[in-house]
Amino acid sequence: MIPKGDKSEINDKRIIFVEQYLVHNRNATIAYKAVYGQDLSDNTAAVNASRLLRNPKIQGYLKARFSVLELDSDYVLVKLKNLAESAKTDNTKLQAVITIGKLLGMFSDNLVINQKTADAVRQEKLKDFALQIIKSNGPRPGETNFIR
Numbered sequence: 001m002i003p004k005g006d007k008s009e010i011n012d013k014r015i016i017f018v019e020q021y022l023v024h025n026r027n028a029t030i031a032y033k034a035v036y037g038q039d040l041s042d043n044t045a046a047v048n049a050s051r052l053l054r055n056p057k058i059q060g061y062l063k064a065r066f067s068v069l070e071l072d073s074d075y076v077l078v079k080l081k082n083l084a085e086s087a088k089t090d091n092t093k094l095q096a097v098i099t100i101g102k103l104l105g106m107f108s109d110n111l112v113i114n115q116k117t118a119d120a121v122r123q124e125k126l127k128d129f130a131l132q133i134i135k136s137n138g139p140r141p142g143e144t145n146f147i148r
Contacts, residue, residue, distance in 0.1 A: 017052060018061055028053055077103065 013035055020031035028049035033040055036048070052058055077100060084096035 014052065014055075014058055015061065017049075018058060018065065021049075021053075021062075022065060 017031055017035045020034045021028055024030045024034070029042055029046045032045040032049035032052070033042075036045070040048075053062075080096045080100045080103075084093050084100065087093040087096060
């Protein structure tokens with residue numbers, strides 16, 4: 001959505017740059033390369049994107065876009081709190097509370113386990129298995145395929 005009145009002040013490529021900037025979570029370098037060419041170096045794109053973002057017309061356009069996009073976080077939290085307190089079903093109450101927790105950064109949906117962590121877990125299992133063999137003079141039945 002392009003705020004009315006702002007389009008005439010800046011050219012189409014700059015409008016597209018601002019929209020790409022918002023789409024790419026405010027990454028100006030990626031936005032600039034998306035509009036002006038992927039073959040540009042990151043340094044060139046970053047310098048030119050920074051210059052564009054300092055442009056008063058682009059700043060005005062960004063302010064207009066932010067006023068459309070951003071909601072007041074207090075308003076959202078109050079609405080979720082009211083929903084959590086007044087919902088008729090436990091599932092709705094739980095979802096509202098979970099959403100509040102996510103918004104406040106209390107926990108994350110994503111658990112990242114890298115290869116080093118997986119290798120460390122395998123090493124720990126191997127160590128435990130070896131200790132069991134030493135203590136019991138052999139593996140327990142069914143424990144020979146413990147590492148996958």
